Amino acid sequence: xxxxxxxxxxxxxxxxxxxxxxxxxLPETATLHLVGHEGGAHESELWGLRADLSDAFxxxxxxxxxxxxxxxxxxxxxxxxxxxxxxxxxxxxAALAQINRQIFTEVAxxxxxxxxxxxxxxxxxxVELALSIFGQHVPRHRLIGxxxxxxxxxxxxxxxxxxxxxxxxxxxxxxxxxxxxxVPIWSRVRARGITEQRLADTIGAAREGRALADLPEEIIEAxxxxxxxxxxxxxxxxxxxxxxxxxxxxxxxKPFFIHFSSSTTKLATxxxxxxxxxxxxxxxxxxxxGQVVLDGEFGGLHGPLxxxxxxxxxxxxxxxxxxxxxxxRMALNKASGAVxxxxxx
Numbered sequence: 136x137x138x139x140x141x142x143x144x145x146x147x148x149x150x151x152x153x154x155x156x157x158x159x160x161l162p163e164t165a166t167l168h169l170v171g172h173e174g175g176a177h178e179s180e181l182w183g184l185r186a187d188l189s190d191a192f193x194x195x196x197x198x199x200x201x202x203x204x205x206x207x208x209x210x211x212x213x214x215x216x217x218x219x220x221x222x223x224x225x226x227x228x229a230a231l232a233q234i235n236r237q238i239f240t241e242v243a244x245x246x247x248x249x250x251x252x253x254x255x256x257x258x259x260x261x262v263e264l265a266l267s268i269f270g271q272h273v274p275r276h277r278l279i280g281x282x283x284x285x286x287x288x289x290x291x292x293x294x295x296x297x298x299x300x301x302x303x304x305x306x307x308x309x310x311x312x313x314x315x316x317x318v319p320i321w322s323r324v325r326a327r328g329i330t331e332q333r334l335a336d337t338i339g340a341a342r343e344g345r346a347l348a349d350l351p352e353e354i355i356e357a358x359x360x361x362x363x364x365x366x367x368x369x370x371x372x373x374x375x376x377x378x379x380x381x382x383x384x385x386x387x388x389k390p391f392f393i394h395f396s397s398s399t400t401k402l403a404t405x406x407x408x409x410x411x412x413x414x415x416x417x418x419x420x421x422x423x424x425g426q427v428v429l430d431g432e433f434g435g436l437h438g439p440l441x442x443x444x445x446x447x448x449x450x451x452x453x454x455x456x457x458x459x460x461x462x463x464r465m466a467l468n469k470a471s472g473a474v475x476x477x478x479x480x
Contacts, residue, residue, distance in 0.1 A: 139210035142217030144180040145167035150405030173203035205245040218259040228261040247272030266439035277450040280426025282313035283441035287406030292381035311470030315351040319383040322460040341381040
């Protein structure tokens with residue numbers, strides 16, 4: 136399995152390359168392609184990154200190539216990491232979409248010229264817009280967004296902290312939009328190593344006095360307050376403010392805290408992508424939440440949305456329509472409408 140990382144010289148792209156090699160996921164005969172934009176600093180930085188990766192992982196690095204043309208890469212799996220990320224001027228995804236739409240279009244058209252099926256993992260934002268554009272050139276079962284998996288890992292982590300156990304012992308998922316319309320699937324949260332009563336009490340405390348329909352407004356309000364504190368120089372106060380919120384809100388807002396108090400969520404973002412690459416490389420068949428292009432699943436939903444899918448060696452084979460609570464289904468429908476409206480804007 137040859138892999139191409141588009142946007143390899145960005146902070147997240149570099150982490151994907153490093154973590155992919157460090158996990159020893161690709162065979163020695165495979166090639167890792169570092170792909171950047173032709174001309175300027177990004178193209179020259181590809182060579183430095185290649186040399187750095189070879190020095191760091193000389194005992195396990197496979198063949199590493201650099202280039203600016205996806206068509207010539209010969210990759211089986213393409214990881215989309217290119218594009219601008221959020222700033223203080225683009226904290227909402229509508230503004231980010233205006234910047235990245237052209238980048239998504241150019242990369243998608245390049246993939247369309249390859250002339251054979253490739254699997255595409257998207258982590259650039261807005262991920263739903265990227266999937267909508269890429270879906271014009273890539274079969275929907277070969278196209279998946281990794282943001283839902285990173286969102287779900289954050290949700291699991293926050294629940295694990297609440298319960299006093301490690302993240303692998305918690306099963307929890309975010310569906311919906313990678314943004315304000317995240318949908319925590321509370322009805323399917325499971326945990327090992329604790330009693331069912333303790334889990335029920337923890338979930339009850341987290342949801343007390345709250346309605347799932349209000350979560351988008353809660354996310355916006357908490358994020359706005361948190362960013363205000365950071366802009367005032369009170370980073371520790373911003374962190375304490377987030378920690379006072381329930382686990383679903385912490386999982387939704389904390390990435391913005393990391394981004395604006397550090398230098399993007401590059402470690403966690405790359406980790407989720409490399410997890411998906413590991414599932415593909417190892418030939419594992421797993422059910423995970425991912426952004427996919429729906430075609431009537433979940434009661435007639437269409438377009439990009441995060442739902443559970445059955446991942447296999449080539450991409451995903453089916454949407455797994457798990458039973459969920461009525462308020463979760465309503466929130467999922469609302470998220471679908473929000474994505475559709477955002478992609479048309």
